[in-house]
Amino acid sequence: MDIFSELNEAQKSAVLHTEGPVLILAGAGSGKTRTIVSRMAYLMKEKGVVPWHILAVTFTNKAAKEMKERIGELMEGNADGIWVSTFHSACLRILFRHAGLLGYPDNFEIADAADQKALLKEVYKDMSVDPKRYPEKMTAREISRAKDELMSPENFAEASKGDFSLEMVAEIYRAYQASLKRNASMDFDDLIMNTVRLFQEYPDVLDHWQERFQYILVDEYQDTNTAQFTLLKLLASKYKNLCVVGDDDQSIYRFRGANIYNILDFEKYYPGAKVVRLEENYRSTGNILSAANAVISKNRLRKTKTLWTSKAAGDRISFRQLDSPMGEASFIADDIKSKVSCKEAEYGDFAVLVRTNIQTKEIEDAFRINHISYDVVKGLRFWDTKVIKDLTSYLLTVAGSANDVRTVRIINLPRRGIGPSTVEKLLHFAREYGISLLEACGDKGRPIPISSNTRSKVRSFYDLIVKIRKETEGFPFSSILEKIIDETDYMNYLLQEAESKEKYEEMRQYIDKLKETLDSYEAETDNPDIVDFMRQNGLEGNALDKNSEDGTEKNRVLIMTMHNAKGLEFPYVYMAGAEEGLFPGYSAISMEDPMEMEEERRLCYVAITRAKKKLTISCARQRMVRGELKYASTSRFMKEIPANLLDTIERPQRATRYERKLSPERESAHEAFIEKPLAFSKEFQQLKKGGQIGGRKPDYEEGDSVQHFKFGQGKVLSIKAGERDYEVTVDFETVGVRKMFAGFAKLKKI
DNA sequence: GAAGGCGGTCTTTTT
DNA sequence: GACCGCCTTC
Numbered sequence: 192m193d194i195f196s197e198l199n200e201a202q203k204s205a206v207l208h209t210e211g212p213v214l215i216l217a218g219a220g221s222g223k224t225r226t227i228v229s230r231m232a233y234l235m236k237e238k239g240v241v242p243w244h245i246l247a248v249t250f251t252n253k254a255a256k257e258m259k260e261r262i263g264e265l266m267e268g269n270a271d272g273i274w275v276s277t278f279h280s281a282c283l284r285i286l287f288r289h290a291g292l293l294g295y296p297d298n299f300e301i302a303d304a305a306d307q308k309a310l311l312k313e314v315y316k317d318m319s320v321d322p323k324r325y326p327e328k329m330t331a332r333e334i335s336r337a338k339d340e341l342m343s344p345e346n347f348a349e350a351s352k353g354d355f356s357l358e359m360v361a362e363i364y365r366a367y368q369a370s371l372k373r374n375a376s377m378d379f380d381d382l383i384m385n386t387v388r389l390f391q392e393y394p395d396v397l398d399h400w401q402e403r404f405q406y407i408l409v410d411e412y413q414d415t416n417t418a419q420f421t422l423l424k425l426l427a428s429k430y431k432n433l434c435v436v437g438d439d440d441q442s443i444y445r446f447r448g449a450n451i452y453n454i455l456d457f458e459k460y461y462p463g464a465k466v467v468r469l470e471e472n473y474r475s476t477g478n479i480l481s482a483a484n485a486v487i488s489k490n491r492l493r494k495t496k497t498l499w500t501s502k503a504a505g506d507r508i509s510f511r512q513l514d515s516p517m518g519e520a521s522f523i524a525d526d527i528k529s530k531v532s533c534k535e536a537e538y539g540d541f542a543v544l545v546r547t548n549i550q551t552k553e554i555e556d557a558f559r560i561n562h563i564s565y566d567v568v569k570g571l572r573f574w575d576t577k578v579i580k581d582l583t584s585y586l587l588t589v590a591g592s593a594n595d596v597r598t599v600r601i602i603n604l605p606r607r608g609i610g611p612s613t614v615e616k617l618l619h620f621a622r623e624y625g626i627s628l629l630e631a632c633g634d635k636g637r638p639i640p641i642s643s644n645t646r647s648k649v650r651s652f653y654d655l656i657v658k659i660r661k662e663t664e665g666f667p668f669s670s671i672l673e674k675i676i677d678e679t680d681y682m683n684y685l686l687q688e689a690e691s692k693e694k695y696e697e698m699r700q701y702i703d704k705l706k707e708t709l710d711s712y713e714a715e716t717d718n719p720d721i722v723d724f725m726r727q728n729g730l731e732g733n734a735l736d737k738n739s740e741d742g743t744e745k746n747r748v749l750i751m752t753m754h755n756a757k758g759l760e761f762p763y764v765y766m767a768g769a770e771e772g773l774f775p776g777y778s779a780i781s782m783e784d785p786m787e788m789e790e791e792r793r794l795c796y797v798a799i800t801r802a803k804k805k806l807t808i809s810c811a812r813q814r815m816v817r818g819e820l821k822y823a824s825t826s827r828f829m830k831e832i833p834a835n836l837l838d839t840i841e842r843p844q845r846a847t848r849y850e851r852k853l854s855p856e857r858e859s860a861h862e863a864f865i866e867k868p869l870a871f872s873k874e875f876q877q878l879k880k881g882g883q884i885g886g887r888k889p890d891y892e893e894g895d896s897v898q899h900f901k902f903g904q905g906k907v908l909s910i911k912a913g914e915r916d917y918e919v920t921v922d923f924e925t926v927g928v929r930k931m932f933a934g935f936a937k938l939k940k941i
Numbered sequence: 942g943a944a945g946g947c948g949g950t951c952t953t954t955t956t
Numbered sequence: 957g958a959c960c961g962c963c964t965t966c
Contacts, residue, residue, distance in 0.1 A: 250956055251956065279956065379956070443954075444955080444956085446955085546954080547953055547954080548953085572955090606943085606944080608942090608944095610944080642942085752953085773953095777952095790954095816952090
């Protein structure tokens with residue numbers, strides 16, 4: 192394939208300028224990815240740069256994956272060895288080789304959001320900090336911000352001298368870092384900060400990686416924080432071949448530490464940098480682009496650029512003000528339905544963008560009432576789910592990876608009568624003797640100051656872990672997981688905890704997904720190791736993509752936040768909740784910080800430019816805020832769109848919508864679709880009482896050939912009756928002899 | 942000492 | 957409306 196055949200002039204010059212620093216200012220929908228990928232291909236094909244010397248960094252796994260695929264296509268598979276990864280996983284791979292230099296063991300782990308919270312709680316307890324005076328959330332944010340800014344606890348303490356509460360935060364930060372280290376863990380921010388530290392403290396290590404990565408490409412550069420900026424600066428300082436791609440107008444992660452000046456002042460930091468502007472938009476109609484340009488032009492802090500298109504003006508932008516969020520939601524639902532029923536579009540063509548997650552509720556309700564299939568793109572990530580955290584904690588503990596955070600998590604889960612005060616005592620004991628919490632649980636000889644009754648409970652927890660460990664030696668991870676679920680009666684616990692059948696089913700699906708992931712990992716990896724597995728996956732983003740992978744239905748309306756929509760495009764886009772106080776948000780208005788307001792405006796720009804064909808903006812006159820009905824005026828961003836681009840309908844056609852929603856029939860129809868509380872679902876109650884079914888005798892025998900969904904075909908060597916389930920040993924053609932539990936393995940006789 | 946219920950608090954966005 | 961900590965009960 193010819194690299195240049197599909198590129199415009201600006202894109203071509205971005206590709207051809209291979210040496211020295213380059214800033215590609217890529218407007219929304221301007222063929223950014225195509226340009227980067229072509230540039231990499233050009234480097235390899237024409238300039239003879241070996242893949243080994245190229246590093247491409249992105250923010251999301253999704254972007255990395257897409258880039259990898261496209262470069263693979265363009266290079267016909269000759270691009271192996273090129274590093275295309277997120278900041279975090281690139282740092283992980285680097286740190287992995289030099290962990291010892293920083294005083295970490297080689298098998299260090301990654302502490303995710305939940306681990307951080309647990310650790311912070313411990314620190315609060317140890318230091319007797321009042322969480323009311325220092326809310327954990329705020330402290331966590333300050334610590335994260337400090338790391339983004341490459342501030343060590345010492346720097347932080349220095350900078351906060353004189354401010355009593357900040358000094359306290361500095362103390363907490365210091366203790367938090369200590370307990371991370373004690374647990375041989377790094378949190379997400381540490382991955383970047385420690386890599387920078389590594390490079391700064393060990394010039395020879397830095398030199399090695401500079402030689403390795405002679406050409407560096409960075410995607411979404413406007414989202415980099417100080418730590419990432421410094422990391423790139425260090426890596427690129429030898430060869431100076433740093434090519435960054437980004438759009439200052441799409442910088443929407445300030446709250447996460449992103450520093451817009453990194454891109455605005457690129458030429459200052461990299462003198463002589465070549466700047467290329469990609470302004471031709473291939474995505475949206477003329478009217479949509481004009482609206483986007485008009486809104487963003489109100490920002491002062493930006494590098495001017497104007498998107499243009501050769502496309503027609505297209506439809507005008509619809510704007511509708513409704514009375515309530517319910518009215519707004521049913522307007523959107525009706526609108527989508529009418530477009531679908533006249534075959535103008537199908538469900539998969541639509542996206543509803545909201546500012547905050549709370550807004551999705553009414554929209555979901557309206558979609559359910561109207562039988563519109565939809566999906567909410569949730570912020571919640573698979574690996575942060577409670578079920579997954581629970582089970583992986585067990586898995587790691589069984590595997591012998593002692594970590595107190597995990598032990599605390601599972602020691603009383605399901606309930607086995609070991610409460611907080613016992614855990615507290617055990618922890619103290621463990622510290623005193625320099626052993627892990629788990630070891631403390633199994634300690635017979637030493638006098639843990641707890642009652643004999645509790646002691647036996649603690650003891651049996653320890654025995655349980657040891658038992659599972661012994662009985663599953665050499666089993667595939669998914670089978671160990673099954674054994675854990677079985678021995679702890681975990682499914683029954685979930686059933687009792689679940690507030691609805693749907694929630695329970697959802698959690699069961701998560702478990703299936705975990706098993707699947709474990710099996711694929713094991714089938715693909717030479718020396719499968721559960722700690723390695725967790726490290727790999729802890730950095731993986733939303734694995735909760737219900738409809739993309741094995742999904743049956745892809746044709747759904749997507750509901751998501753504007754942040755989540757970045758990088759995506761849809762023929763029809765609804766921007767819901769265009770009200771002062773919601774969008775722009777209350778804090779942006781009250782803080783009177785122009786930076787905040789400009790960030791909100793950029794978010795608006797991102798939202799508008801997601802639309803290819805038609806943009807519909809809506810808002811409600813009143814909305815419930817903290818239980819109170821509040822009146823809201825139309826968003827200022829709406830007023831920034833020139834009137835001639837708008838198709839405004841002043842009053843809702845049917846002002847009765849709000850009442851209609853409240854009418855008795857409507858109300859009952861509505862209720863039928865709202866998730867039923869437990870008490871109403873007899874079936875679910877019954878399910879709870881019944882508990883889980885144990886293992887049934889399999890329908891295959893020794894010597895039979897069977898099919899496993901991941902490991903393929905195999906021959907049954909033996910079937911043994913275990914305590915609760917049948918233990919089957921199978922010789923697979925692909926992976927050899929494996930033991931597994933019949934009830935879970937779902938082996939099919941062939 | 943553990944478990945469950947009650948009342949007070951706080952709402953942006955998350956790799 | 958959801959979450960968390962505190963308080964009461966067993």
